[in-house]
Structure formats: structure tokens, C-alpha cells
Amino acid sequence: MGRNQMGTNAAIFRLSPDIFLLILNYLALHDKFLLSHTCKVFRHSTYHDWDNEISRLSFSDRVGFWAGLAYTLPDYWACPKCCKLHIINTSDVPATLNRQQLVPCQADLSRGIGTEMYSIPQYHIQFALKLSRLGKHQQYLGALMKPYTDTRISLLNPLTDSYAAEPKIIKKQFILREEWNISNNTSTTLPLFPENGTFHMPVCPHLGLTSSGLASSRMRKKWDAERLQLRHKMTELEELTLFKEMTLIEDGLAFAFRFPGNWIYNSCLRCTTDIGINVSTDKRKVTVRAWHDFGVEGSPIDTNWSVHVADPLQAWATRGSYMDYTHGSVRTLWMEGISDGTK
Ligand SMILES: [Zn+2]
Ligand SMILES: [Zn+2]
Incomplete structure (x- = not known):
């Protein structure tokens, strides 16, 4: 696995391959995906044909996969309609009129909380909770709240x-x-x-x-x-x-x-x-x-x-x-x- 070349003494690299694989099996798919993007060692050990793997998931697991990724990425939200991540748009707040122009796929727009002048889609709630946890994009968090x-x-x-x-x-x-x-x-x-x-x-x-x-x-x-x-x-x-x-x-x-x-x-x-x-x-x-x-x-x-x-x-x-x-x-x-x- 080239651990020595990685020059790391992290405890996880000292585990036996069997134990390491056992731990990997407990990880959710989105966690394996994120792990595979951290370094060469993990990329090799968690290698998957990601497109194929994701396409085989049920709809709810697929949405769960993108939501799991969005949990750690402050700039993205998981769209259940497109089944992918969309990038943050800080001008999209609950009091935004004509949100259609900001979210072309119109995910979640037909279903939301509020009146016609104020509405909170699910991704606003997820951004607010995530940004308050991560301490990122505090100005946008203020606008959402x-x-x-x-x-x-x-x-x-x-x-x-x-x-x-x-x-x-x-x-x-x-x-x-x-x-x-x-x-x-x-x-x-x-x-x-x-x-x-x-x-x-x-x-x-x-x-x-x-x-x-x-x-x-x-x-x-x-x-x-x-x-x-x-x-x-x-x-x-x-x-x-x-x-x-x-x-x-x-x-x-x-x-x-x-x-x-x-x-x-x-x-x-x-x-x-x-x-x-x-x-x-x-x-x-x-x-x-x-x-x-x-x-x-x-x-x-x-x-x-x-x-x-x-x-x-x-x-x-x-x-x-x-x-x-x-x-x-x-x-x-x-x-x-x-x-x-x-x-
Ligand atoms: Zn979408
Ligand atoms: Zn009710």
C-alpha cells in the first residue's frame, strides 16, 4: 500500500489489513467516497466504480449519499430532484421572490413552508444547521436566520x-x-x-x-x-x-x-x-x-x-x-x- 512512502505514522496505517477492511465495511458509502479523496492509500483501499455503485442504490439511499456528502461540504446542498450536489447561492434566502431563477431545476420549490412572500426550502434549513455547526459563511447564515x-x-x-x-x-x-x-x-x-x-x-x-x-x-x-x-x-x-x-x-x-x-x-x-x-x-x-x-x-x-x-x-x-x-x-x-x- 506504500504506507512508508506516505510518510505517516497515523495509528490507522498500523492496523492489520483485515482489521482495516473490517472498519471500512462499517462506513457508509458517502464516508468511503470522502475517505477515498483524502490520500493515495485510501483511494486504493476504497476504490469503487462510484458511478456504477451510486446508480445501484435505491432512491432514498441515493439521496442519503448526496446528503451525506453535503454534510461535510459547506458550499453544497443535496438536491433530491437531480440527485446531485448544487453549489451555494448566497442570494437565495427565505424572502427571495422568483426563486425559480436561482434554482433552475426547481427542486423543492413546489413544496415548502411559509407564505408566497417567505418560504424555507429544505436546503435552507440544512445550510443553516451546517453553517452554524461549521462556523462557515456566517453572513449567509445570518441572512437565512x-x-x-x-x-x-x-x-x-x-x-x-x-x-x-x-x-x-x-x-x-x-x-x-x-x-x-x-x-x-x-x-x-x-x-x-x-x-x-x-x-x-x-x-x-x-x-x-x-x-x-x-x-x-x-x-x-x-x-x-x-x-x-x-x-x-x-x-x-x-x-x-x-x-x-x-x-x-x-x-x-x-x-x-x-x-x-x-x-x-x-x-x-x-x-x-x-x-x-x-x-x-x-x-x-x-x-x-x-x-x-x-x-x-x-x-x-x-x-x-x-x-x-x-x-x-x-x-x-x-x-x-x-x-x-x-x-x-x-x-x-x-x-x-x-x-x-x-x-
Ligand atoms: Zn436540482
Ligand atoms: Zn401538520
Whole structure:
């Protein structure tokens, strides 16, 4: 192997070939690939026809391979659509409009978190976690983690609504807090959720207002529940349970209007998202908050990420599986992160 020519006394070179090969067998393919690029000795001992090896992997293992490489390379992200690495583009941040121009393959663009003005694709989350771990590209990290606020005058004057998003890395997990506010700052009595309004609140793929008015949002979900009931041959009770789960936000808002001044908390049953709803004591302002936990570093098809995005090809047929997590824990983690930051 030419160890002496390499002039190294590293312990790994003093291992017997059998032991060394045994260790190599435990390495993931991306680790072998990276090892093969460190020196001649490792290139020879880990030699593979990489193209052939990668093409034989299943789709999820192939995405895992590129995600494994991206984990150590600060300038690249793993694209699940192209199954390769794309180079960092520091002008691509959550508030970027027309991201299509920056990411020609449009990977992940159809599925993301946020509103049309602010959206976080999976590779932003992976960059943020990685750059904070490696201490590289700190300016870009700052841009990715920058809080965002958008205040709009509603088309139904004089209502105003606003959207705010704030990402944080807490205990190596990427947490995003979103907040929607709707208010009527005049003395007129106006419903905050008029049926003819244009307000939408995409809290997560499983919850949220699909229509401006609470009644029409419920109606649409009733249709969705009936369609799913037929497709999956559910009992009436199962359909009712599904409908209750789909309308947690509508029910939460109705409850909050009955108890103004109090925070009403709940959680999505299918993704790690806690929610809080508050109606002001004068009933002129509604605040809805969502805390999403996107988990730790990982592949774009890991559950951490995929439970948070609706697959447009699947949404009509299934709502995804239930997620086992402690409800309220994401909000608690956020609070801990805030108190840590103030210390
Ligand atoms: Zn791509
Ligand atoms: Zn959800």
C-alpha cells in the first residue's frame, strides 16, 4: 500500500489489513467516497466504480449519499430532484421572490413552508444547521436566520393582516415560529374573518384556513373529509374524527372568541407543529402562532422534513401518517431557546 512512502505514522496505517477492511465495511458509502479523496492509500483501499455503485442504490439511499456528502461540504446542498450536489447561492434566502431563477431545476420549490412572500426550502434549513455547526459563511447564515415581517392592508378595508416568521436553531434543531395577525383598528364592527375576504393561513399541510371565512373553510374541509371517507371506506365515526382533526384551527378560533384574552393551545397530530390562538379582549385582533420543529441535520426525504410539506401528488388521496411526539414540546423548546438567548 506504500504506507512508508506516505510518510505517516497515523495509528490507522498500523492496523492489520483485515482489521482495516473490517472498519471500512462499517462506513457508509458517502464516508468511503470522502475517505477515498483524502490520500493515495485510501483511494486504493476504497476504490469503487462510484458511478456504477451510486446508480445501484435505491432512491432514498441515493439521496442519503448526496446528503451525506453535503454534510461535510459547506458550499453544497443535496438536491433530491437531480440527485446531485448544487453549489451555494448566497442570494437565495427565505424572502427571495422568483426563486425559480436561482434554482433552475426547481427542486423543492413546489413544496415548502411559509407564505408566497417567505418560504424555507429544505436546503435552507440544512445550510443553516451546517453553517452554524461549521462556523462557515456566517453572513449567509445570518441572512437565512433573519426574522421576517409582512404587514398588509387587507383588500377589505379597514382590516389589516400581517405575517411574521422567525427561525431559530435550538439544541441543534431548526425551529420556525410563524405568526398571523388580523385586526380591525377602527370603531366599526367588522367580522375578522369575512367570507368574501382573501385571507389564507397555511399553518401546516394538515391545518390552516383554506378560505377567508371560517364557515367556508369548514365547508371545504367537509368535502375533503367526505372524499377521503369514500376513498378509504371509513366509518362515519372515523370520518367525523378526521373532520375534527382537520378543523382544529377553525374550532380553536371559535373557542378563542368565546374566551377572549386567553391563549388556546393545540398541536397538529401529523407533523411536529404546536399552535396557539389568541383573541384580544376587545375582539378586534386575532393572533395565531405556529411553532414548527424541522429536526436536526438530515436528508431531504427524512421524516423531519417530509411531514411538514404537502406532496401535491398525494394530498388528495392521503393526509399522511400520525406523528408520535409530545404535544406542546416545540413551543416549550422555543421558550427555552429564548430564555437561553437572554442569559
Ligand atoms: Zn436540482
Ligand atoms: Zn401538520
